[in-house]
Structure formats: C-alpha cells, structure tokens
Amino acid sequence: xxxxxxxxxxxxxxxxxxxxxxxxxxxxxxxxxxxxxxxxxxxxxxxxxxxxxxxxxxxxxxxxxxxxxxxxxxxxxxxxxxxxxxxxxxxxxxxxxxxxxxxxxxxxxxxxxxxxxxxxxxxxxxxxxxxxxxxxxxxxxxxxxxxxxxxxxxxxxxxxxxxxxxxxxxxxxxxxxxxxxxxxxxxxxxxxxxxxxxxxxxxxxxxxxxxxxxxxxxxxxxxxxxxxxxxxxxxxxxxxxxxxxxxxxxxxxxxxxxxxxxxxxxxxxxxxxxxxxxxxxxxxxxxxxxxxxxxxxxxxxxxxxxxxxxxxxxxxxxxxxxxxxxxxxxxxxxxxxxxxxxxxxxxxxxxxxxxxxxxxxxxxxxxxxxxxxxxxxxxxxxxxxxxxxxxxxxxxxxxxxxxxxxxxxxxxxxxxxxxxxxxx
Numbered sequence: 001x002x003x004x005x006x007x008x009x010x011x012x013x014x015x016x017x018x019x020x021x022x023x024x025x026x027x028x029x030x031x032x033x034x035x036x037x038x039x040x041x042x043x044x045x046x047x048x049x050x051x052x053x054x055x056x057x058x059x060x061x062x063x064x065x066x067x068x069x070x071x072x073x074x075x076x077x078x079x080x081x082x083x084x085x086x087x088x089x090x091x092x093x094x095x096x097x098x099x100x101x102x103x104x105x106x107x108x109x110x111x112x113x114x115x116x117x118x119x120x121x122x123x124x125x126x127x128x129x130x131x132x133x134x135x136x137x138x139x140x141x142x143x144x145x146x147x148x149x150x151x152x153x154x155x156x157x158x159x160x161x162x163x164x165x166x167x168x169x170x171x172x173x174x175x176x177x178x179x180x181x182x183x184x185x186x187x188x189x190x191x192x193x194x195x196x197x198x199x200x201x202x203x204x205x206x207x208x209x210x211x212x213x214x215x216x217x218x219x220x221x222x223x224x225x226x227x228x229x230x231x232x233x234x235x236x237x238x239x240x241x242x243x244x245x246x247x248x249x250x251x252x253x254x255x256x257x258x259x260x261x262x263x264x265x266x267x268x269x270x271x272x273x274x275x276x277x278x279x280x281x282x283x284x285x286x287x288x289x290x291x292x293x294x295x296x297x298x299x300x301x302x303x304x305x306x307x308x309x310x311x312x313x314x315x316x317x318x319x320x321x322x323x324x325x326x327x328x329x330x331x332x333x334x335x336x337x338x339x340x341x342x343x344x345x346x347x348x349x350x351x352x353x354x355x356x357x358x359x360x361x362x363x364x365x366x367x368x369x370x371x372x373x374x375x376x377x378x379x380x381x382x383x384x385x386x387x388x389x390x391x392x393x394x395x396x397x398x399x400x401x402x403x404x405x406x407x408x409x410x411x412x413x414x415x416x417x418x419x420x421x422x423x424x
Contacts, residue, residue, distance in 0.1 A: 010070070011083045017091055020084070021049060032057045037096070047081060050092040062090065068136055068165045076127035078147070078160040099148025099155045103292055106209075111283050114247055117209040118279035120146070123157040124202055125274065129265035131165075132195045137173065140164040141201035142182045143208060143296075168195070180221065181214045185229040185257055196259035199268065203254025210247055210284070211239045212291025215255065231257035239287060246271075246278035 014020060021038035027048060028035040038049040052062060069080035069092075082093035099105070102120065106112055124146065131138060140161060148155040164177050172192045178184075184200035186193040207215045215233035218224035227233070233255065235248055250273040256262040263271070272278045 011085050014084050014086050014091075017049075017051075017084060017086060017089070021047070023049075046096050048094040048096050050094060052090040052092070054088055054090065064167075065162055065165065066092070068162050068167055071134060071136065071167070072131070072162075074127055074130045076123050076156060076158055077130070078158050097147050097149055097158050097160065099150045099152070099158075102143045102146040102148070102157070102209075103296060105148055106285075107289055107292065109285060112285040112288060113281045113283060114210065114244060114279040115281050117206065118247075118273055120157055120209065121202065121206050122269070122274050124159065124205070125265050125269050127157075127159050128198050128202065129269065132198070132265055135168055137166050137168055137195045138162065138164070138198050138201075139166060139173075140178055140182075141198055141205065142179050143205055146205070180224060181216055181228075183228065184259070185231060186259055188225050188229050194259060196262050196264070199254055199262050199265060202265075202268070203251055203263075206247075206254060207233070207251050208292075210243050210251075210288070211236075212288040212293075213239075213295045215251075217295075229257075231255055239291065242280075242282055242284065244273070244278055244280045246273040246276075247280075250274070 019041075021036075021040055024037040024039060024046075026034065027037055033050055033052045036049045036051065037046065039046050066080065066083060070083075072079060078097055079095045080092060081095055084091040084093070106116075109116075124141070128138065128141070138159065140163070141159070145159060145161040147158045147160055149158050166173055166175075172194060174190075174192050176187050176190055178187055178197070178201075182201045182204045184193065184197040187197055204215060216224060216227045218227060235243070240248070250268070250271050253263040253271070254268065268274060
C-alpha cells in the first residue's frame, strides 16, 4: 500500500532542507521526529524545525495538526511559520519560544502573587477564546504547554502543543483524550463534549497556580478519575487561607461539573478576578513553590532538554561575539531510562494521600461502568498521558523534549512526542 501524502497547497518542496536552514543544535528526538534549533540562511532568523519521517508516521493526524496550526494567528499562540516537504520528510518551521516553562519561571521569581497568576490566566483565556471563535479546541491545556515567549521579565505567555487539538465546526466531539488531572468530567465519562473542556482545564491550571498542587490527585487512576467526574475538590487550609474569595469563585465557575453551567472563555474574561482589582498582591511565593517542587518534580525526570537549550545557545553566541552561522559544540543529550530510577521517598499530600507526583498509570483502566475501558500510555499521569477509546488511536504531540529511552508503550495507544523549545 502506497504512502499517503499530505495534500497542502501551500507546502514547499525541497531537495535538501540544509540549503534553507543552518542546523545549530538538537532540541529533541523521538521515535518519529527530531527537533532542531535552526537559523534561516536568507534572513538570519532562528526557528525550531521539526523533522518528521514520512515512513514512520501515518499522515492523517499530522495533517490535522498542520491545518490547525496554519489557521492560527494569535500573539499568545506558538505559530507555524512554514511547511516544507522532501522525498523522505516533512518539516514544520515553528516560532521559536525561548522563555521557558511556566513553573520554572514561577520558581525563579522570588516574589509571586495572585495578581501574577491572574495575568497569566488572562492571557491564556484570550488565546483560547480566539481558538474557540475559530472553532478550534485545544484539548490538552496544562502548565507544561504554557511557555514564556522570551527570558524577559515581562514576556508574554504562549500556548503550545496542538497535537490533540481539533477543528470542530459542529462543536461536538467524542474522542477521549487529554492529560489526567486536567481532563474534564464529560471526557472521562465518554460523553460527547464541546469546547467547554478547555475551560475546565484552565480552571485546573488556575487552581495549581494558586496553591502549587492539583485539585484532583490520587495514587490510583480509577479513584482519580472518579474524583474528577464528581468534580470533588476542596480549598485546603492553610494553603488557601490567604487566597481571595474572588479567586475561589472564579475556580468554582471553571470547575463546574456540568458543561452547560461552566464559564465560557468570554464569561471568564469578564470575571472580577481577571479584569478587576480583586486579585490580591500578597506574596504567596514560598507556599506555592514548596508545593510545586513537591508535586511536580518527578515529571522533570523525563525532561531531557527544554527551552533553556535555545536560551543558552543565544547566550553563548552573544558572549563569544560569534557569527551565528558558525556552528558551536553540540550539547550533551542525556536520555534517561526512568524505569530504572529509584522513586523519591513517599510524601503525603494535603489530604494525607500519596503525592500525585508518585502516581503511575497502568496501560488500562475501567472508569466507565459497562463501557469500553480507556487506554493510556505508560507515562507520567500529570505530564504526558494520552487517553484513547478502545480500539482507536489518538495522536499526541507531547513534546519531544520529554523523550525517554522507553518511548514505546502499548502499540495500540502510542504517544508521538514532538516538540520544540516551545512547541508543538
């Protein structure tokens, strides 16, 4: 059977991509693709170039991602700049985002307030509102996919990773996909769902930004999914004692179990916590950072390279006053086999349960009472899980920067990891 070709009228054909770009450094590597920091020879501009092997990737899912990216033009969304094809590869030229992940920037701040969290969520809401207005549902919003455009202190937030996104003109979807802890109840219940799932995810992100731990956590995936489907969470003392009632009200509207009652992006953007002066300026840095480090540290075991690669590259060029066209020494890329690492000591969350960072999802779990079980990749529950309906395959472009030696999982539900220092 012949290989299916992507039908994109605007794609460019090249015999040798290195005639167009000067390859600087490897940013990530996965089973199906590699991502490079590149410099366009004609303009001198830097980009993240994702190189996808044709023979190892069924093109229909990539085609969906490219169509979505091609349709997006927003200042808070990582953009697709260009698209090339050679005899053996597809090449996605992505906007280079070099400011690092949201959690990393919070940890580096020293001072962090409700107002800071509100400003982040406002930017996310504006971007997601734009997506929804263009009939695009992201379906995998989480802190790891929120990146800063540059290392500058006032850099804007960028949304990345559109591997699970969907163009939905009819506003109804059914494929169960997303990341545990951030996925909406209706998705886990295997019911038809709408763009409201993105608003739920934003509610979860808001909660995490204000306390440093997720609203839903369990050491057993069945109990975790049960809590999510019941919208069972709380504002625990002492972590929420100094958080405003306005912030809690905003979260309650976003984590509304019934999609029809849940805030839309437009309603959320008009909430006083977003547009008013109700977000407090008290420094909550110490409490939030302690919980982030406790609950999200383990996910970093799988992060081989992140956005700092690009930042360090720029800094080296600047310090050496070198011509950007001159290749520098390639970084040492260490691939960790996380299955061989000893887990950290057990720690308890605020309810006395094992921390969510210590959970390990099994390949199968049944949360649907009489319906087909959901399939899950063997991956970090808070970081890179793809849930798919039985017998179906869902493509996920969780960042290649999180590659591991154990990249292969259940053959029927394999996660394709494709990212940049920003993307994808």
